[in-house]
Amino acid sequence: MEINGVEIEDTFAEGFPIKVARVLITAITEHWALVAAREATGFGTSVIGCSAEAGIESIVGGDETPDGRPGVNIQICNMGYKNLESSLLYRLGQCVLTAPTAAAFSGMSQAEKQFDTGKKLGFFGDGYQKQLEMFGRKVWKIPLMSGDFIIEENFGAVDGIAGGNFLILAQNQAAGLMAAEAAVDAIGRVKGCITPFPGGVVASGSKVGSRYKFLKASTNTAFCTSLREDGV
Amino acid sequence: MEINGVEIEDTFAEGFPIKVARVLITAITEHWALVAAREATGFGTSVIGCSAEAGIESIVGGDETPDGRPGVNIQICNMGYKNLESSLLYRLGQCVLTAPTAAAFSGMSQAEKQFDTGKKLGFFGDGYQKQLEMFGRKVWKIPLMSGDFIIEENFGAVDGIAGGNFLILAQNQAAGLMAAEAAVDAIGRVKGCITPFPGGVVASGSKVGSRYKFLKASTNTAFCTSLREDGV
Amino acid sequence: MEINGVEIEDTFAEGFPIKVARVLITAITEHWALVAAREATGFGTSVIGCSAEAGIESIVGGDETPDGRPGVNIQICNMGYKNLESSLLYRLGQCVLTAPTAAAFSGMSQAEKQFDTGKKLGFFGDGYQKQLEMFGRKVWKIPLMSGDFIIEENFGAVDGIAGGNFLILAQNQAAGLMAAEAAVDAIGRVKGCITPFPGGVVASGSKVGSRYKFLKASTNTAFCTSLREDGV
Amino acid sequence: MEINGVEIEDTFAEGFPIKVARVLITAITEHWALVAAREATGFGTSVIGCSAEAGIESIVGGDETPDGRPGVNIQICNMGYKNLESSLLYRLGQCVLTAPTAAAFSGMSQAEKQFDTGKKLGFFGDGYQKQLEMFGRKVWKIPLMSGDFIIEENFGAVDGIAGGNFLILAQNQAAGLMAAEAAVDAIGRVKGCITPFPGGVVASGSKVGSRYKFLKASTNTAFCTSLREDGV
Known part of the structure; x- marks a missing residue:
């Protein structure tokens, strides 16, 4: 699409x-x-x-x-x-x-x-x-x-329902953030919605589980820019 | 003074x-x-x-x-x-x-x-x-x-020290609030200070204790405008 | 009313x-x-x-x-x-x-x-x-x-039409200003309106004419607080 | 540098x-x-x-x-x-x-x-x-x-002196704008400076002269993204 x-x-x-x-x-x-x-x-x-x-x-x-x-x-x-x-x-x-x-x-x-x-x-x-x-x-x-x-x-x-997130893939961090801000503006017009994270944006998308027993969620390793060989 | x-x-x-x-x-x-x-x-x-x-x-x-x-x-x-x-x-x-x-x-x-x-x-x-x-x-x-x-x-x-409040007595609610906003502006310039209440202002100053056993603090009756005969 | x-x-x-x-x-x-x-x-x-x-x-x-x-x-x-x-x-x-x-x-x-x-x-x-x-x-x-x-x-x-002002008479300056701000909020919801003065408020209502030949409008003397004997 | x-x-x-x-x-x-x-x-x-x-x-x-x-x-x-x-x-x-x-x-x-x-x-x-x-x-x-x-x-x-601009070359528009906003924040701390354009940023850098006799300045053609073969 x-x-x-x-x-x-x-x-x-x-x-x-x-x-x-x-x-x-x-x-x-x-x-x-x-x-x-x-x-x-x-x-x-x-x-x-x-x-x-x-x-x-x-x-x-x-x-x-x-x-x-x-x-x-x-x-x-x-x-x-x-x-x-x-x-x-x-x-x-x-x-x-x-x-x-x-x-x-x-x-x-x-x-x-x-x-x-x-x-x-x-x-x-x-x-x-x-x-x-x-x-x-x-x-x-x-x-x-x-x-x-x-x-x-x-x-x-x-x-109600919590969640409904989507991932933004961008050429660089600043462009991703500007896209996120534009998205938050648009979501702000949808009746019945809130975007509770700072400025409506989650910088730290997570995955379920971690290598530590005491931690049930951790950074979404597969999408971390600095951990990817392709760097994006 | x-x-x-x-x-x-x-x-x-x-x-x-x-x-x-x-x-x-x-x-x-x-x-x-x-x-x-x-x-x-x-x-x-x-x-x-x-x-x-x-x-x-x-x-x-x-x-x-x-x-x-x-x-x-x-x-x-x-x-x-x-x-x-x-x-x-x-x-x-x-x-x-x-x-x-x-x-x-x-x-x-x-x-x-x-x-x-x-x-x-x-x-x-x-x-x-x-x-x-x-x-x-x-x-x-x-x-x-x-x-x-x-x-x-x-x-x-x-x-640190928490507290340091002062009471504002004003001719009416709007004037009291404007005075409070001016005070918050001034306090904002003082190094090392924060004003944690909404907009830096406490609308609901309290007194110690109450007539209810389960409540350790309650509205500062003596200063509540609507409870005073003089109305201010 | x-x-x-x-x-x-x-x-x-x-x-x-x-x-x-x-x-x-x-x-x-x-x-x-x-x-x-x-x-x-x-x-x-x-x-x-x-x-x-x-x-x-x-x-x-x-x-x-x-x-x-x-x-x-x-x-x-x-x-x-x-x-x-x-x-x-x-x-x-x-x-x-x-x-x-x-x-x-x-x-x-x-x-x-x-x-x-x-x-x-x-x-x-x-x-x-x-x-x-x-x-x-x-x-x-x-x-x-x-x-x-x-x-x-x-x-x-x-x-269009320019004008449509109204005067706010208040107990004091701060209350008048807070009332004006509330009015500007309300006018902001009216389709087709703007409030072009600073913050939507005119502090300096004028009268037509003045004692100076070169000045066609001047301060609205009759409503100037500091010029009135009653001070309001 | x-x-x-x-x-x-x-x-x-x-x-x-x-x-x-x-x-x-x-x-x-x-x-x-x-x-x-x-x-x-x-x-x-x-x-x-x-x-x-x-x-x-x-x-x-x-x-x-x-x-x-x-x-x-x-x-x-x-x-x-x-x-x-x-x-x-x-x-x-x-x-x-x-x-x-x-x-x-x-x-x-x-x-x-x-x-x-x-x-x-x-x-x-x-x-x-x-x-x-x-x-x-x-x-x-x-x-x-x-x-x-x-x-x-x-x-x-x-x-005083007017001017003192600098050009930002970025991977894309959003990154350039975010860089500009960061620059405006920094300039805002410099005593004696203002950044009079909208939000402190000029989107439309110009060159001296134009092909029209009546126009003394026009878009800086050499730096217009959409006019460059390399597109940046």
């Missing part, structure tokens, strides 16, 4: 079942919604060594958010629902509740699986938290030094 | 002893060094619920880095050295080794405490990793699909 | 007839399309002292551009078509033709008024420029040191 | 005498200083078709600015002092006076050549402008709707 002069080997891609929660973070400006979203999705490239896989899905205007403010949809992913609930609690509690002017709403209200993360974070209000109906949603209002933090009571989660 | 017409109550600030490692991340451009640095320091606001407190200390030019490429100094902080070693291993392994064109050097070569994080991450090379002398430093070269990842063998860490 | 607790005086806004051309700039990545767009729309706040009023209208994905690459829609505005043609020639010639990997397409193909800016810029090709049919459009291919520059032959322009 | 494995032909570079003014723009935050600086230096790549060549020289902290706020040093360049005075008047008047919370100071107080741009812009104050001594400088305070605009009375300018 060839698109725009690029040869594409239309083969398979790895994929794993994963549990996904979408959270909509709003704030006084798009800038501050992004600040909260970046913090909440950081250190979230792979569940091999991070507590979750997380990334920004999309930026939305006030016409697409419950409170009419600019928003950022993020996804938080874990292999099981138990870890996902923990991720929601800690990532929203540490990175969104603490972010100036931020609020957090569920991006999956219709999901069967629901976590009462908002209610649990409400305890930070030390008894002054209040359950309210706002914007047609059940939310908790938690008094903070900077104002009130509004968070939806329940956050939904669904089955 | 008054500076530029702002009344400043020159009193104490909380401070806690903490262990700090500085890591210098370099990449092909400042942009890609920042991408790696942001991922590596994300989800790192407070050790209450994050695996570490982490932030960007400074951006440096190629004249201040071992490999002559643009760099970003980050700090990773934990209460004890054991957790800090774990943080280095996971944050560098998941967020810098995986970042395109990135390299990682110790920012505290003279520290007494040293972790062999680079050697340990080397195992990802599946036997093809090599210990080398580069730029006058002992490094590991790990073959990746995108090229070779260079990481210093040892990363130093020292005793 | 009141929206979200903000009192809004629903009165008139100034408006002026103006001529508008929309140009779609594409590039290898969204980043490089934005770089070209920002340069091409800079120094473009008001035709009182700038050669045009110009700004970014929207960012679009490859699915909305002729060449399948990320794009940025900009608007360039002048009081008359003669100046607008000149603006197109100079802003595209100096800021887009010179921008790495950029291409320029008309964003108003159906407009009655058309300028052959692409053909004219083609002369830079020194005889090696070629008229082609690409992406269903008549374009010129101009050989550059960095590759070929693709620019549509004709750029359309239509009658 | 070879640096880091890159072959460098250490030959001459074109250079032209030019007149340069440095302006220090400060604002409430670094963000807003940058917003003003970008607008003021936009549409400023080459005096062939722009009213000036302009760019950002450096970002400085409050410890390096007269008013203790974050600042951005910009340079504005013209072939002669008459055009430079005009550029200062229009670029500062349209893009900095209009930018929220911005102030403008001379970055060349010791220069022999001085323009009273601040005094002239003061007329916008419609008689309410005041000459003051602030921060050890002679400034004008101009009442605006958003507060008072502070601008130094005189702006200095000196003889």
